[in-house]
Amino acid sequence: MTIPLGEFDLIARYFTRPARRAFLGVGDDCALLPAPAAGEQLAISSDMLVEGRHFLPDADPEALGHKALAVNLSDLAAVGAQPLAFTLALALPQAEARWLEGFARGMWALADAHDIELVGGDTTRGPRNLCITVLGTVPQGRALLRSAAQAGDDLWVSGTLGDARLALGYRLGEWSLDDVAQATSFARMDRPTPRVTLGLALRGVAHAAIDVSDGLLADLGHILQRSGVGATVHADACPASPALRTQSATRRRLCQLAGGDDYELLFTAPTSARDAVQAAATQAATAVTRIGRIETRPGLRLIDAEGQVLDNAYAGFDHFRPA
Amino acid sequence: MTIPLGEFDLIARYFTRPARRAFLGVGDDCALLPAPAAGEQLAISSDMLVEGRHFLPDADPEALGHKALAVNLSDLAAVGAQPLAFTLALALPQAEARWLEGFARGMWALADAHDIELVGGDTTRGPRNLCITVLGTVPQGRALLRSAAQAGDDLWVSGTLGDARLALGYRLGEWSLDDVAQATSFARMDRPTPRVTLGLALRGVAHAAIDVSDGLLADLGHILQRSGVGATVHADACPASPALRTQSATRRRLCQLAGGDDYELLFTAPTSARDAVQAAATQAATAVTRIGRIETRPGLRLIDAEGQVLDNAYAGFDHFRPA
Numbered sequence: 001m002t003i004p005l006g007e008f009d010l011i012a013r014y015f016t017r018p019a020r021r022a023f024l025g026v027g028d029d030c031a032l033l034p035a036p037a038a039g040e041q042l043a044i045s046s047d048m049l050v051e052g053r054h055f056l057p058d059a060d061p062e063a064l065g066h067k068a069l070a071v072n073l074s075d076l077a078a079v080g081a082q083p084l085a086f087t088l089a090l091a092l093p094q095a096e097a098r099w100l101e102g103f104a105r106g107m108w109a110l111a112d113a114h115d116i117e118l119v120g121g122d123t124t125r126g127p128r129n130l131c132i133t134v135l136g137t138v139p140q141g142r143a144l145l146r147s148a149a150q151a152g153d154d155l156w157v158s159g160t161l162g163d164a165r166l167a168l169g170y171r172l173g174e175w176s177l178d179d180v181a182q183a184t185s186f187a188r189m190d191r192p193t194p195r196v197t198l199g200l201a202l203r204g205v206a207h208a209a210i211d212v213s214d215g216l217l218a219d220l221g222h223i224l225q226r227s228g229v230g231a232t233v234h235a236d237a238c239p240a241s242p243a244l245r246t247q248s249a250t251r252r253r254l255c256q257l258a259g260g261d262d263y264e265l266l267f268t269a270p271t272s273a274r275d276a277v278q279a280a281a282t283q284a285a286t287a288v289t290r291i292g293r294i295e296t297r298p299g300l301r302l303i304d305a306e307g308q309v310l311d312n313a314y315a316g317f318d319h320f321r322p323a
Numbered sequence: 324m325t326i327p328l329g330e331f332d333l334i335a336r337y338f339t340r341p342a343r344r345a346f347l348g349v350g351d352d353c354a355l356l357p358a359p360a361a362g363e364q365l366a367i368s369s370d371m372l373v374e375g376r377h378f379l380p381d382a383d384p385e386a387l388g389h390k391a392l393a394v395n396l397s398d399l400a401a402v403g404a405q406p407l408a409f410t411l412a413l414a415l416p417q418a419e420a421r422w423l424e425g426f427a428r429g430m431w432a433l434a435d436a437h438d439i440e441l442v443g444g445d446t447t448r449g450p451r452n453l454c455i456t457v458l459g460t461v462p463q464g465r466a467l468l469r470s471a472a473q474a475g476d477d478l479w480v481s482g483t484l485g486d487a488r489l490a491l492g493y494r495l496g497e498w499s500l501d502d503v504a505q506a507t508s509f510a511r512m513d514r515p516t517p518r519v520t521l522g523l524a525l526r527g528v529a530h531a532a533i534d535v536s537d538g539l540l541a542d543l544g545h546i547l548q549r550s551g552v553g554a555t556v557h558a559d560a561c562p563a564s565p566a567l568r569t570q571s572a573t574r575r576r577l578c579q580l581a582g583g584d585d586y587e588l589l590f591t592a593p594t595s596a597r598d599a600v601q602a603a604a605t606q607a608a609t610a611v612t613r614i615g616r617i618e619t620r621p622g623l624r625l626i627d628a629e630g631q632v633l634d635n636a637y638a639g640f641d642h643f644r645p646a
Contacts, residue, residue, distance in 0.1 A: 032466055035362075042356040044410060046443060046456060050448070085367070087368070126375070133412075133456040
């Protein structure tokens with residue numbers, strides 16, 4: 001049902017809650033937030049999700065509300081920041097109550113889980129587009145940076161890789177999946193878990209970090225480029241879900257090495273910190289797996305379980321690269 | 324010319340500059356900014372501009388780059404905040420170099436004028452959509468709020484009102500304009516001046532403030548509602564540009580009272596502060612005009628130059644209100 005809600009009714013009905021930390025919340029010209037404590041830095045990130053590109057027109061609005069915030073929280077996780085607040089700008093072809101209710105429910109559930117406040121934004125009519133900006137805090141000098149990898153570091157990844165790509169391939173008709181594999185892989189694609197707790201626990205333990213959004217090798221490439229180092233990755237050591245483990249080695253590698261949208265943390269840490277990394281993982285209740293090594297020699301080398309070098313034909317996702 | 328730029332080339336070519344205040348700028352997972360000084364609050368606002376709704380497909384990209392940032396800076400001006408940094412999320416149907424160059428030029432010119440840094444964002448393919456989030460700072464308790472108007476306050480407005488609506492009416496074929504009126508009114512619509520300096524100068528002088536984006540009476544309505552007061556507005560006292568002064572009284576009132584997109588500051592201040600308001604205006608090199616009075620009696624009353632009450636048929640703009 002499309003109901004003739006005005007813009008201000010819309011804001012009031014779905015996106016207004018009593019302000020907590022914010023002095024002014026949704027509905028004034030700006031939100032006002034107390035400045036972080038002395039010695040804290042502000043971490044900021046924006047992500048835009050576009051219908052037809054990042055999600056389908058018939059996507060479940062509740063999952064979308066979750067995902068739009070999750071991908072932003074994942075950026076905070078990747079620098080080890082504590083989430084503080086977010087803004088939401090929303091373009092919609094029409095003000096549809098059922099869609100808005102679902103979207104708000106998914107967004108609020110994740111916001112509440114991370115104790116993060118919606119402090120402002122914008123609603124307008126237009127092709128469906130969701131733009132969230134998150135703010136977080138991190139003690140001065142303690143952020144996990146893409147540029148901090150050092151030769152000799154272990155390369156680690158959280159959770160499992162490749163499930164979102166497995167679901168996408170099914171949706172695109174590239175392969176079939178049984179019901180269980182569909183359910184588990186779609187859950188990963190539609191409702192990714194931002195690794196915020198792990199990012200916080202890795203401060204002072206890990207060197208470099210990034211979240212896997214464009215694909216493992218593409219995102220690792222960003223770390224290598226920024227840090228001026230190279231790496232060897234054990235292709236078959238990448239942690240896989242039960243659904244992905246039943247797939248062929250070729251498909252599994254494709255999903256794990258080139259598949260984006262997993263939102264796991266890829267990070268480096270000195271070998272002396274292996275126990276500390278495991279302790280951080282336990283604290284965050286998130287599995288971590290060693291998948292390679294940072295090296296002085298530039299470039300990215302892929303090897304299989306027998307140590308044979310594999311071709312790296314796994315480009316990452318680029319929104320403007322011609323197909 | 325459409326050139327096959329990748330997402331990362333795009334970011335590098337048009338939107339990367341050496342970071343100044345920011346520790347990490349465009350291209351990492353998050354930007355990191357030093358926290359504001361103790362006693363400062365953070366002011367945050369997001370605005371989304373959609374092609375076909377806020378601008379036409381053939382809009383000058385340089386003007387758009389200006390306007391996308393200007394409407395956000397105007398929100399900071401309305402609370403009296405000092406601009407600090409902004410993020411830009413951009414959806415584009417294709418990576419067109421000429422468009423991006425123009426957009427970046429307009430955006431950087433205004434950013435530099437306000438010494439504000441681009442600290443991050445997102446680029447993706449999709450229907451053209453520009454979403455900017457601005458951050459600013461304001462000393463604790465000194466922000467200008469919509470809720471702070473008091474009965475007895477003067478009602479003031481900066482600059483002139485109605486030019487953007489005059490230009491829009493010409494574009495929509497509602498009326499004709501001579502060349503000079505076209506040039507001046509389109510300049511106002513396409514390149515609004517955010518009243519940042521005036522907002523800063525009005526801290527401690529003005530009570531309530533808002534920027535005129537939806538229309539004078541609609542935006543005044545927000546102040547009245549939030550402050551629990553009423554107002555009388557002298558319709559014919561609204562400051563008008565030379566182009567608008569040549570129009571009929573009916574058209575002038577329509578443009579001035581209901582026209583949005585002017586981005587002037589509408590604010591209230593006690594009568595005892597008239598000299599201080601004028602001093603702030605002089606300091607900001609921005610004219611201000613008294614156009615009415617805040618009153619205890621609820622509601623909004625419009626009167627003409629003879630003191631006759633006018634019908635208020637001037638609704639503001641609402642993106643989701645049925646036409």
